[in-house]
């Protein structure tokens with residue numbers, strides 16, 4: 237389907253049909269989810285040989301498994317016999333897993349190790365070598381974040397991330413040892429298109445003072461956005477990745493976290509360089525559906541598509557590995573209270589996101605064009621930040637970068653035409 241008449245990022249105009257049209261959803265699965273580098277897990281979740289966790293790439297179930305030699309591998313979590321889901325657990329440790337239906341057994345290298353009645357029923361003619369778990373095309377880690385793609389022609393992960401690598405460092409590699417992820421994952425399904433959630437985390441500072449007004453006015457958050465605050469900015473480091481930043485000396489976190497930040501400031505600056513004096517990354521998105529938040533509440537989340545009008549959120553809480561236990565506990569509790577499934581901020585967001593999607597079901601409603609024009613023409617490329625920026629505290633510049641990339645991916649099969657590495 238032609239996308240250029242549905243997404244006019246240069247003028248900030250988006251057709252609502254991209255949120256509900258089943259054909260667009262199907263095209264998105266093929267052109268975006270099956271080709272991009274997709275976040276699977278953090279290495280700290282599978283430290284030992286045999287450790288595994290389950291994940292998704294789009295709607296494809298995946299198992300990430302550390303083999304006996306210690307290499308991280310990822311496969312479709314689907315039995316090659318009749319397509320049963322092989323592993324039903326979120327995580328665990330195993331040298332091999334056996335399918336619940338007929339008992340085919342796969343090793344942690346993905347090879348099919350055992351088939352019941354192989355000699356008698358298959359008369360010795362069955363070749364197990366031909367029926368392993370299908371592996372992803374490429375798998376790489378960046379600072380403990382494990383990504384994979386089903387596209388053998390996708391560029392290497394670092395190239396795909398481009399300038400976003402520095403911003404990921406600012407979330408996940410500020411101190412020795414990086415971060416660790418608390419055990420356990422929160423999962424919940426919301427009746428909205430995944431892009432409505434993704435665009436919010438890409439660059440929607442606009443909704444904060446209004447949608448989260450009640451949470452803020454009850455003193456839940458110390459943050460008090462000011463409409464003329466020019467220190468918060470939106471950054472687009474290229475390839476559809478997006479970041480929302482705060483002032484480097486922002487003091488809207490909890491007292492424990494502010495004190496911790498002061499303690500580690502010189503160490504962080506040493507690792508990240510002088511750019512950290514210009515901006516403090518607070519919310520980030522690796523295109524298309526991996527998002528992270530850092531502040532008093534630290535969240536990693538993935539927006540898994542579950543049909544045009546449904547999204548399954550998977551969310552984890554992370555902390556600097558070297559943070560003192562009291563700071564880790566503060567961040568863990570803040571993560572639950574604000575961005576867990578019952579979190580105050582989460583509920584405010586989801587109530588709005590679901591209505592933004594559901595009202596597009598009407599045949600007339602879906603022909604309506606949405607406005608993403610805030611800050612149009614005000615963006616500039618900032619060499620020091622390595623990103624397109626909009627310095628005013630609210631802007632839809634990141635929305636436009638995100639949808640420009642999405643539209644380009646939807647229509648372009650050749651990676652060489654996708655401007656990888658370019659700042660746009």
Ligand code: FES
Pocket residue numbers: 315316317318319320335336337338339340
């Ligand atoms: S479906 Fe897995 S063994 Fe038959």
Ligand SMILES: [Fe+2]
Pocket residue numbers: 443444447448581585
């Ligand atoms: Fe929000």
